[in-house]
Amino acid sequence: xxxxxxxxxxxxxxxLDVQTSWRTYPIRIVAPTPSRCxxxxxxxxxxxxxxxxxxxxxxxxxxRLTSLSATAFKNLDLWVACPRCGRRxxxxxxxxxxxxxxxxxxxYVFLADLLPRHDDVLALIRSQEMQKR
Ligand SMILES: [Zn+2]
Ligand SMILES: [Zn+2]
Numbered sequence: 001x002x003x004x005x006x007x008x009x010x011x012x013x014x015x016l017d018v019q020t021s022w023r024t025y026p027i028r029i030v031a032p033t034p035s036r037c038x039x040x041x042x043x044x045x046x047x048x049x050x051x052x053x054x055x056x057x058x059x060x061x062x063x064r065l066t067s068l069s070a071t072a073f074k075n076l077d078l079w080v081a082c083p084r085c086g087r088r089x090x091x092x093x094x095x096x097x098x099x100x101x102x103x104x105x106x107x108y109v110f111l112a113d114l115l116p117r118h119d120d121v122l123a124l125i126r127s128q129e130m131q132k133r
Pocket of ligand 1 (some may be wrong): 035037038039057058059062063064
């Protein structure tokens with residue numbers, strides 16, 4: 001993406017209703033690499049109300065965070081449909097951070113906006129711990 005093009009892009013904000021409903025949707029995205037601490041799947045989450053993305057270790061009682069590397073992000077291979085035209089968005093951003101953009105509509109979304117919050121993921125990991133007892 002050329003610097004002159006970047007300025008043409010606008011961030012797209014999903015409505016609060018939409019964000020709330022998909023954050024409780026049961027499908028979770030697993031990071032391409034297992035957690036460093038326990039070699040368990042890591043679930044992607046939004047880091048404390050920011051545009052950062054981290055993976056939380058799913059070992060019961062752990063939940064330790066590992067930041068998602070740029071390479072790992074590229075390897076996610078997610079299909080994100082443009083909220084305006086429905087075409088598949090590309091994993092290239094006009095601003096820093098992980099997300100997806102549409103060259104036709106000139107808009108972008110942050111991956112973090114599409115993920116559950118860190119607290120929600122920790123609650124999920126904790127509930128597995130209870131079942132183990
Ligand atoms: Zn762990
Ligand atoms: Zn579009």
